[in-house]
Amino acid sequence: MSVSSKHPNATGSKSTLPQMIAEKLTFTLPLDYQDAAKGEINVFARTLVHKDKQHLELPWLVYFQGGPGFAAQRPVSHSGWIKRALTEYRVLLLDQRGTGLSTPVNATSLAHLDDAGKADYLSHFRADNIIRDAEAIRAILSPDTPWTILGQSFGGFCVLRYLSVAAHGLKEAFITGGIPPLGRSADEVYRATYKRVLQKNRDFHQRFTDAAPLLADLHRYLLEHPVLLPPGQQLTPQMLQLLGIHLGMEDGPESVYYLLEQALQFTPSGNRINPLFVERFAQMLDYNTNPLFAVLHEAIYCEQQASNWAAHRIRAEYPQFDAAPPAPLLLTGEMIFPWMFDCFEHLKPLKGCAELLAAKTDWPPLYDPAALANNTVPVAAAIYSEDMFVEMDFSLETAKQVANLKYWLTSEYEHNGIRMDGERIFDRLIAINRGACLR
Template sequence: MTTHYSLPHMQVTKLEFDLPLDYHQADGERIRVFARALERSDKQGRELPWLVYFQGGPGFAAQRPVSHSGWIKRALEEYRVLLLDQRGTGLSSPINWQSLAHLSPVEQAAYLSHFRADNIVRDAEAIRAELSADKPWTILGQSFGGFCVLHYLSVAAAGLKEAYITGGIPPLGRSADEVYQATFKRVVQKNQEFYQRFTDAEALVSRLRDYLKDHEVMLPGNIRLSVEMLQLLGIHLGMEDGPEAVYYLLEQALQTTHSGCKINPLFIERFTQMLDYNTNPLFAVLHEAIYCEQQASQWAAERVRSTLPEFAPEAEKLLFTGEMIFPWMFDCFSNLQPLKACAELLAAKSDWPRLYDAAALSQNQVPVAAAVYTGDMFVEMAYSLETAAKIRGIKTWVTSEYEHNGIRMDGERIFDKLIALNRGDCLR
């Protein structure tokens, strides 16, 4: 099925594909995978090569284009762009508690085991067979999208002409525990920077924590806001404009009324909007699984956090956490509660297939360029460079100019830089 519409300087086509849930059972259950194709209006019909974008996450749909800007503007100079809603996200057989309600927890876990990078790449190759069967295409992955790129290079490099990664070179041979040990250290640094920059933030946080201990503050879904939930705001400390958003929210958390100090209703609404766990449950359910190869995560982030007393909710100075999923979150968020038993089964799953082929990567023939951010709170720089050293021919741009979401903030420049790097154009 195809639908067409226009945006400023762009022509858009909506595409749907009927694909197997399990590629080892091609005659079994099918899912719908959605993608949005973009062409620059003045280049429409020229049969330009394809560039496929893999969104970060896991569990987030591809961006919804609004304007001819950012990395899309640069890409449309020489490509047709395919924005892929990875399976389970956006319009691609979306995953939520309602879509899984007819399954038992065991069946839910079995179903969701097919939603990692390996099957996302299989979907991409199936789509390439329809759109670009005779020509390899170019891929770009942001964050978790970079994990998909590396899997693509491991198992289906013949389908690729070029590959680009921004903030998303995954660790090879590192356990989930090692990943969180490294990223918790980064989170400590981001907390320190936050409190140093906003000098009254510590007092604001301390006052709000004391209020939450003594008062029942309810979120939508009849869930009580706990100090541990407040700490989850730290996921924004590793983003461009994220610390500012957290600070301005904290400024308005409490207000003085005729009957005393009260929680500001605005805070409740904005707090809920700043966390994605209710709207993107796949992110919570599968986040630790992206690091697993033939081993179980067993709630690695929670296990590592238990060794770090500075992150305790009662610590003298409250520290925010980062991109970590904790088992108690499945008691706190209303749209995660029905998936709690499934999440426990996935955390205990130890037979996850391998995602990366070190031998294939060492013999890589595809031109690859990657932006590695020195202060990345989500993807540890040291592990990214460790992996890059094992990929034949990769070119890395290591920079302190951007946070993890740099491609959203300055995508045109970043992507142009990577294209020049990949093609040996040192003048750009």
């Protein structure tokens, strides 16, 4: 079966990858499903099928990427969760609206709108419309057959939205590191995650005993010398702290440490910033390249209430993060702060709309507790006990409220476990969903 033969917007472009055939699809869909006058956007997806099964009628597995604001992974090898999936599925890698090859969202694409227009436009890029897009795509690719979905991190939030409003479109669902809190405010979420970040800092300094002095030296240097990052923005100590987002990833602490130990060059005339550090630091943060992540991150927790820059406000309860030298500089985690829209060049034009979105009080509900309590779709979830991004206690709390959800609680993996050992993790979740005995 050729997907392009079933879909008029298929490009017909195919790629041969190791053991896989990939095909590109583009769907033209409403920006606002309640108001067609607001126009249309394109949503891109890439199909994958094992080269030996490309002519078979296979069930679909749709992958929801973490984020918000990040495109689906670009496959390069027949490995990980994709390898396991292709033994029985045809995979759809969805570039959620505004990401990847879907109609882009960035300062340039929104430049024709004023702040209010930008805020209104971006209000349509949460999980509710991502799932409306998915159902519109299913009506084309699999109109008579429910499909299977897999959500990583924010993708798991999309899974619970799907179960809340369109469970009829699902055969089964899988979640890795992404069970959202139900009935919890953004304030509660960040209060919990700051505690996790503090522990990750302690773990980091126990593992790398010279990390504290390396950070202290770099902190002092930044206070005394301007350091410019591409594309011309000044690196501040607050921006340096954002590296902490990597402390919650497999291999993340190592990446941060190896970057820090190369930050300063010792010369006869004193310390100098290492150009290598400047380039690699910029590459390790996604705020310039993925603005949706910054603009909408707190909104994923909002239902009929404003976030009001929750991470920024709750940070005041943890003064350890604002200590001055010679106290050690602590790194922050997955938090968005209003000052970031004054620092990152490609976020600056979005400052006004970000302020409006942070103050927005009429965010529609994302989840239906009654529908989740009566869910009949088999759901298997991996919950990581040490997860810095998604609080374990809140995940377990939600799991009790979703019927037919089984979970695997493990300390073996960090938040990005699906990237590191995806074949094993996905295989285990499939076994859980299908009642297989596990050792």
